[in-house]
Amino acid sequence: MDIKFSDRANGLKASAIRELLKLTEMPEVISFAGGLPAPELFPVEKVKEIFAEVMKKEGTSALQYGPTEGYRPLREIVAKQRMSTAQMDLTADDILITTGSQQGLEFSAKLFLNKGDAVICESPSYLGAINAFAAYEPKFVEVEMDEEGIIISELEKALKENPDAKMIYTIPDFQNPTGNDHISKIREVYGKRRDLMLECMDKYFPAEVKHTNPYGGLFAWVELRDDLDAAKIMEECIKENVAYVPGEPFFPTRGRKNFFRVNYSCMPDDKIIEGVKRIGKVLNKYYEK
Structure with missing residues (x-):
């Protein structure tokens, strides 16, 4: 069947991040590819308590369709408590709740571009x-x-x-507006994992390889020699059961292939050490030539 897509749809490409996240489903792969938070830090019990409270107070209305602008009490909180700190005099009617930041970015592009x-x-x-x-x-x-x-x-x-x-x-900056009683906990864990990953990269990567020293967030950014292609090198890394995100898609006009991104938040210490060792093993082949 010959499907006639729009010109815009024909121009779309598969998301590099989405394709790489599939690697996280393979248990044998140590994946530094996804921007995933540490699952052991999810406040599961707290969310259960909140959900039970909402069901008790709101009942069926919490499960019913709502306005497309979003839950009005939440919009009122955003307008009065959050926007006022930015010296913006807004009401709930000025606020639109999106399903994550990606939808907000999509709306911005649709509105202005x-x-x-x-x-x-x-x-x-x-x-x-x-x-x-x-x-x-x-x-x-x-x-x-x-x-x-x-x-x-x-x-x-x-x-x-x-x-x-x-x-x-x-x-x-690197922050997300989450609660303060949870942020201190994840900062401690992510800080230790970041330090371990940087220490391992300094130890196992070729000396010429550069990397950032992030002060927050979930990622480190690695720069290889100009003539190297991180996407092709990753093909060899996959054979070693380790993955990262090649950096070229992060440049809007592409063409810069000697970078890659690694995530340090999701993996425990032993996998960070082993995974960086495996990447280092592959990289050293290129720097020995």
Whole structure:
């Protein structure tokens, strides 16, 4: 059957992250690919308590269809308690609750972007945002980063060269607005796992390999020699039952292949050590030549 998709649909590509997350379902693979939180830190019992309380107080109304804008009491809390700290005088009618950040990014692109509009963004940037924007066929204008984030002088240059840019997409920090009684716990665990991964990369990776020293979040960013392709190297890593995310899709206009991303939050200590050893074993073959 010859299905006639739209031009936009024909331009879509499979998500690199989604495809790589399939690797996490293979028990023999030590996967640093997904941006997954540590499952042992999920507040399961607390969520059970909250769910039981909601069912007791709200009953069937909690399971009924609601307004597309989202649960009104939550929208009122966001407007009054959260937006007021930003000195924004809003009401619940100004707030739209989305199903995760990805839907918010998609709505932003749908609202503001026409084909050919300039989107200024960090390079590299969040792959989910790149994919959400790319479906609307903008022109990506990449701005280099340093250890402090987007380079302001380069951003000013990009703005002068693209005065009609519709959007600047930047990630100001690594935090998510979760509760304080849980954040301290995960910070302690993730901090130890981050330190262990960095220590192992320094020990088992070739000395020429560079990596970030993240102050938060779930990932470390690794830079290989310019002539190396992290996607091709990963094919060898898969044979060693270890995985990461090749970095090229994180650059809006692609072409930079010598980077990859590793996640340190989801794996226990023994798998972090073994997984980094396996990647190091593959990398050392390329740096010995």
